[in-house]
Amino acid sequence: xxxxxxxxxxxxxxxxxxxxxxxxxxxxxxxxxxxxRARMNPHHPKEDTEQEKRAARLDQYTRWVAIKDLYVEFxxxxxxxxxxxxxxxxxxxxxRILTKDFDDELRKxxxx
Numbered sequence: 505x506x507x508x509x510x511x512x513x514x515x516x517x518x519x520x521x522x523x524x525x526x527x528x529x530x531x532x533x534x535x536x537x538x539x540x541r542a543r544m545n546p547h548h549p550k551e552d553t554e555q556e557k558r559a560a561r562l563d564q565y566t567r568w569v570a571i572k573d574l575y576v577e578f579x580x581x582x583x584x585x586x587x588x589x590x591x592x593x594x595x596x597x598x599x600r601i602l603t604k605d606f607d608d609e610l611r612k613x614x615x616x
Contacts, residue, residue, distance in 0.1 A: 512574050521591040524571055528594050531567050534560045572601060
């Protein structure tokens with residue numbers, strides 16, 4: 505389920521966190537689903553299995569970028585995790601990603 509910026513903007517804080525949390529859980533379970541599919545069907549051609557893995561990785565990357573962009577856009581509002589552990593964990597992961605991205609960009613600027 506993909507959400508546009510306009511749709512996300514109209515959501516309540518709880519709905520925003522629920523959407524982010526659900527997407528993050530879906531992203532992390534994609535590897536398991538592809539792995540289980542390969543195990544359950546061992547006669548599936550290797551090329552098809554590799555293509556499925558690549559498609560899953562691309563989907564994961566696309567979803568991470570979308571979640572990260574939404575989080576950046578609404579970061580101030582999403583600072584409130586409603587005292588929910590799951591939302592706090594999601595926020596922690598997103599903050600680490602943003603910090604790493606910022607550090608990488610800073611290193612590139614310093615090296616130039």
